[in-house]
Amino acid sequence: MPTRRSLVVLAATITLVAAAPARAQDRSIVVASTTSTQDSGLFGHILPLFKQKTGIVVKVVAQGTGKALDTARRGDADVVFVHAREAEEKFIAQGFGVKRYSVMYNDFVIIGPKDDPASIKGSRNPSSRAATARAPISPNSTSGRRPASTSRRRLGRGTNRSGRAWVPRST
Numbered sequence: 800m801p802t803r804r805s806l807v808v809l810a811a812t813i814t815l816v817a818a819a820p821a822r823a824q825d826r827s828i829v830v831a832s833t834t835s836t837q838d839s840g841l842f843g844h845i846l847p848l849f850k851q852k853t854g855i856v857v858k859v860v861a862q863g864t865g866k867a868l869d870t871a872r873r874g875d876a877d878v879v880f881v882h883a884r885e886a887e888e889k890f891i892a893q894g895f896g897v898k899r900y901s902v903m904y905n906d907f908v909i910i911g912p913k914d915d916p917a918s919i920k921g922s923r924n925p926s927s928r929a930a931t932a933r934a935p936i937s938p939n940s941t942s943g944r945r946p947a948s949t950s951r952r953r954l955g956r957g958t959n960r961s962g963r964a965w966v967p968r969s970t
Contacts, residue, residue: 827856831868831876836903837861871895 829868834840837859846857860870864881871879872895879896880905881887893945909925911917919925 826854827858828877829875830857830859830871830878830880831866832859832861832880833864833867833882834861835882836880841903868895 830842832842838861840962842859846859850856860867860876862870863888864883867876867879867881868886868890870876871890879887879890880902880929887896887899909919909929911919911934917928917934919928921934922928
């Protein structure tokens, strides 16, 4: 016949075994990130070091900025790595995040004809020069790069006389 002591030991063992998966889950996090950050190799470099130091496994879900923020809004991500400051600040203001840190930045590279018909080379404000020349802007995406270029147009750069954005989406 089981004794009271053996029943307590059995109950404690069952509790520890049942809690083991929950504790294992506590040792992992999900990062919703942009594909460009994933493709940069940054995570491949830092995540093994992070796991070695903390014992925490990180699963990266690479997607566009909007989808990454939506993933976090649903509670399916613990950390978000994106690059659309205005959307990030709104995400925080809506109570979905705690704090925003600047980790990286985008460089925008302008490529055009060698004769530089828009006189962009050496310009302190290439967006304005591109607007004057009505040069097409790329990429045609909803990634963090597209909101960054459209926010420049909202600031008054890249608009025609009627105030409408002139910048065509390239394909």
